[in-house]
Amino acid sequence: MKITVCIGSSCHLKGARQVVEQLQYLIAENNLKNDVELGGTFCMGNCQKGVCVTLDDKPFSLTPENTKEFFQEKILKKNA
Numbered sequence: 036m037k038i039t040v041c042i043g044s045s046c047h048l049k050g051a052r053q054v055v056e057q058l059q060y061l062i063a064e065n066n067l068k069n070d071v072e073l074g075g076t077f078c079m080g081n082c083q084k085g086v087c088v089t090l091d092d093k094p095f096s097l098t099p100e101n102t103k104e105f106f107q108e109k110i111l112k113k114n115a
């Protein structure tokens with residue numbers, strides 16, 4: 036699966052960097068490097084919902100606080 040994180044300026048201010056770092060860490064920690072592709076994209080036009088993330092083209096709205104939960108719910112459970 037593929038996760039894309041918006042790195043536009045509005046999402047950046049809301050913590051896109053921390054979201055990316057957490058995702059990188061979680062992917063490594065769970066040995067999912069071959070299963071999960073992490074990428075970035077410019078502004079998705081949904082700034083008020085930032086940090087904007089898509090998972091296989093489905094939109095999600097993350098914060099550094101709920102990134103781990105998102106990962107557990109949407110990635111680990113799906114992969115289990």
Ligand code: FES
Pocket residue numbers: 041042043044045046047077078079080081082083085086087
């Ligand atoms: S900066 Fe992320 S949607 Fe606009």
